[in-house]
Amino acid sequence: MRTDFDAIVVGGGPAGTSFARKAAEGGMNVLVIEKKKDFGVPVRCGEGFSERWNQVLEMNVSDADLGARMKGAAVFAPNGKKIVLVNDQTTGYVLERKMFDKRLALEAGRAGATLLPKSLAIGLVKEGNKTTGLRALHEGVEKVFKAPLIVSAEGMEAKIAREAGFDCKYDPYDVDACVEYEMVGVKCEPLIALWFGNEIAPRGYAWVFPKGVDYANVGIGVGGSTGADPKKLLDDFIGNHPEFFGDATVVEVKGGVISVGAPIKKMTSDGFMVIGTAAHQVDPIHGGGIGLAIEAGLIAAKHALKAFESGDYSDAALSGYEKEWRGLEEEKLGKRLKLRHVIEKLSDDDFNHVFNETRSKDLDEVLNGHFQGLAARIVLKRPSLLKVLKVLI
């Protein structure tokens, strides 16, 4: 096989294959190195995908490709009070990522990208200070691939990006540790359901994401610095809700660790781009990163194509990707990080109080970054919360 490419992508998740599809469509010779033998397997994800991302995909997909339709979200306070929320962030799909990631890989291959599963990128190739390629173990044999552009789409691991000098390391405080079961026999409505509470999931939440009338992803994420045991908490949660799970059984064990902090400070350097979860491009409220990864992959490819045409792969040339991405996402994600830091400081009693004051319309506004109205009303009735909520006002 050829060993010289215009770009080498490390990681065949949604970010990497979306980059590869668009860059290949534009005429670049792209190699995707993926250590797993399959794209999208095993799944480490809740598979929720909101409506707005359909506009970002740049791919023809049918409802069947996208999985189960969600009509909104139901949020539960520790005392069980439920608020149902319907907007373009809460309606959407619960994907079958085994199919979805495969589909993204297929389209990248169709566009002309070279996909190389069962290959682990193990290090950079340098000439002087300049990165000129990658070393990879393909089926156990070391190979060298050359390209003027390396794209890290490595997800949570990001070892190659870290070797290249990017600050992708996670502090345990900035991740959620999650355990998830796919279960059948669940009584579910077509709503993404989230439960908050320090006893249920310290600094995190429990979720039920339905994939059909009787089966769902059921999981719990806890703050990574809490040391809480998400598996035990999940088993307790399931045991405490026989009304949903009384007849259910586990068909798959999933889970993982997901970024809930801020995006990395710098996403490009000479001949290098970092995209998707490797760049910590994840929503800090719910840990959603599929749509953001695809969006970043497509934006990065647009700027890589400019570099391809001009032959200039310098940081200055590639940084247009980061600028465009930040313009679209940074402000919103920043507000949501603030909100997360407030939510995780609330006691269960405070959370219940906040929820008693909250109507579905308020939650809509809060998710869109307008906190003032609700926060002011809450503080009026419980002034002790001013200390926690003032960052939002």
Add this chain to the structure above:
Amino acid sequence: MAVKVNHSKCIGCAGCVGVCPVLALTLEENKLSCDASKCIDCGACIKICPFGALSKGDSK
């Protein structure tokens, strides 16, 4: 030092790889390993492992 991996508990989610401050952990396809010459025994990976698959190893 090196952390011990309980392979019957590990699902290969790679979460620990991202929090390791010294790049001592590698997930090869689905098998996690720890490079004893790099590990500094900080325990970050043990703390965040959702499946309780990691523990302090003996110095070997």
